[in-house]
Amino acid sequence: MIVLRQFRKLISMEVRVFRREPIGVFFAFIFPVFFLFLTMEVFIPAEAPREIVINYVxxxxxxxxxxxxxxFGVPLSIVTYRQIKFLKRLTASGARSLTILGSIALANFMITVLGIALLAVAAMLVYDATLGGSLISFLAGFVFTFLSLGAIFLFxxxxxxxxxxxxxxxQIIFFPVMFFSxxxxxxxxxxxxxxxxxxxxxxxxxxxxxMQGLWLGTPLVDLIWQVLILLGILCLGLVIAVRAFRWE
Amino acid sequence: METVIVVEDIIKRYGDLAAVDGVSFKVYKNEIFGIVGPNGAGKTTLVECMEGLRIPSGGFIRVLDLDPKADGYKLRQLIGIQLQEGLFPDRLKVNEVLDLFAGLYSRSVAIRPLLEKVGLLDKADGYFDSLSGGQKQRLSIAVALVSDPQVVFFDELTTGLDPQARRAMWGMVSSIRDAGKTVILVTHFMEEAERLCDRVAIIDRGRIVALDTPANLISRIDGGLRINFWLDDLSIVTELENIKGCKLTVSDQDITIQCADRRVVDEVKRVLEHNNCNFHDFTVSKPTLEDVFLSITGKEMRE
Incomplete structure (x- = not known):
């Protein structure tokens, strides 16, 4: 299947470009682990119960x-490729628009999975973090969250x-959003x-x-509002992207 | 002759402006077909309609018997495109770029011989951002050829290159045609079109103003040869004007004479020398496509 090969080639290109950008690698893999240590060693009051706090952090x-x-990841890839007309160059080569955008999303998904795995390993080995809920629903929630946030920031x-x-x-969006959420x-x-x-x-x-609820093992019925709101955000993001996305 | 591309009455409007305004032509197999004209004439819009990258407002196009509008993806698997603008990510290596594009097509050629053909073999492991302008351009040619296409589109292939690199590029385009492919060459360099193209469509303001072989186009304008020189003393001009078959124009001290053949040139020289005139920078040239454009549209190519 040529479409599968196109996906494979485009994803490995995207991962390669990412790998060669040290700042991106730092923010995806090293910064979260560093922030984990910083939170647990500096921010958390000494008397706080660490074995509980870690499962929120x-x-x-x-x-x-x-x-x-x-x-950062998906929008910056798209805008850079569009600016240098690389997106147009790819479309001129027999790859469909959806294949190109889908590959960028999938490559970023793989990078995110690796970052999350690294963080989970550090949290479990160093601070005895434990997944309280089911692994399947946690992973499903993770994919759902990725899609929802990925879609809304396509604006x-x-x-x-x-x-x-x-x-x-x-940058303007990232820091306030992180602090106030x-x-x-x-x-x-x-x-x-x-x-x-x-x-x-x-x-x-x-x-x-x-994500906190799914990690701690909160029953899914108690998370129904979060799921519905994220579903709404996903739909809104897709509608905006389809209507406002500029290919050139 | 086998027809590869049919374009009939293509129109592309942007609001009230018609960038392409009723263009028709055919391209035959194994020719280099030039689309020339000044910047903003509508050349790129026209080829992008042929490539299916733009949808025309009206008209009929078939490329390799496919409709670029309806079968764009299928068509782009069969043709090679070099875009006027278009870079690759800085942190990709030359061979990685080609490997990527080879993987996007259903068929592709071996990468090393292709790199050798465009003279980038020693740069195969170099990052894109380490390439010179000419090398980037050659990589973009390699990308256009990686799928072994039957029809190749080149858009402003040599813009921004030094004369030597330009000549090297011309050699490459000829060899592509000689390998049995059909080439569409978009350019605003008349010299390039004259040297390379088997047939040329001259475009101005979205319309074709002339279409023929470069030789036929040039033979259309009056006077086969052009003599240029300048004089210290213009008193000889009347005698020069009396030479048979001589069309003379004076601007300041510059003299331009259009004439049909070599005999007039000899006669002009004889008159000048006989009268002991001080004449300078005496040149004889053939008219070029540039002159053709001037004579058809009444304006210079480069403004």
Whole structure:
């Protein structure tokens, strides 16, 4: 099947380009693990029960990894390739648009999986983190979160032209979104008005709640709101992407 | 002659502006077909309609018996495209770029001989961002050829290259035709079209203003030869004007004479020398496609 070979070639190209960019590798693999140690050794009060805290911190940092790919990885690849007309060059070579975009998404998914696996290993080996829920539903929730966040941040390539602008916009979005969604700081430690009026409007907040719930083993019925909200975000993201995406 | 491309009455509008305004022609197998004209004439829009990368507003196109609009993906498996603009990611190596594109097509040629053909074998392991302008251009040619296409489109192949690299590129294009392929060459260099193309369509403001072999196009304009020189003293001009078959124009001290054959050239020289005139920079040239464009449209190619 030629489409499968096209996927294989495009994914290995994307992974190769990623591998050769040290900053990207740092943020995908090293930064989350570093942040895990920083949180556990510096941020957490000494008297806090670490064996409990780690099971909140680990899924939060997994959302950090997913969000990094969704806010930086995919949009920046698309905008850069579009800017240098590499997207057009690929379309001119018999690959369909969906194959090209799908490969970029899949390559980033694989990078995200590896980042999450590294983090999980560090959390389990060093801090005895344990998955309280079922592995299957956790993995399903992870894929669902990746798709939902990946889709909503596809608006970035639609609103900027240059890679430089995409990078700036991603930075502007990334840090506030991380702080106000309970990923860097737990929601109940944020000022009340932020937790009440800002956090619910950030997609990452719901992603973090879902991933924490699935990691801790909260019954799925109690996570139905998070699932529905993320489903809505996924649909919204796809609609915006289909309507506003610019190929050239 | 086997017809490879049929274009009939193609129109492409952007709002009120017609970038391509009713263009028709045929391209035959194993020829280099030139599409020439000034920047903004609609050349790239036209070829991108043929490649299925743009959808024309009206008209009929068949490339290798396929409709680029309906069968774009199928068609692009069979043709090779070199885009006017278009780079590759900086951190990909030359052989990785070719391996990627070879994998996108249902058939492909071996990569090393291809690299050798475009003179990039010693750069196979070099990153794209380490290549010179000419090397990048040669890589983009290699990408256009990696699927062993029957029809190859080159768009502004030699723009930005130095004269030596340009000549090397011309040799490459000829050899592609000699290997049995059909080449569509878009260029705003008239000299390039004149040297390379078997037939040339001259485009201005979205329309074809002339289509023929370069030799036929050139023979259409009056006067086979052109003499240029300049004089210190213009008093001789009247006597020069009286030479039979001589069309003379004066601008400041520059004299341009159009004439049909070599005998007039000898006569002009004889008159000048006989009168002990001080004449300088005496050149005799044949008209070029540039002059053809000027005589048809009344404007210079390069503005």
């Amino acid at each position: 680990t899924p939060s940092l997994m959302v950090l990894i997913i969000a990094t790919g969704a806010i 970035i390539p639609a609103v900027v032209r240059s890679a430089r602008a995409a990078n700036a916009l991603s 309970g990923v860097f700081i737990p929601l109940d430690m944020l000022p009340d008005w932020i937790a009440r009026y800002i956090s619910p409007f950030i997609p990452i907040t719901h992603a973090a709640e879902l």
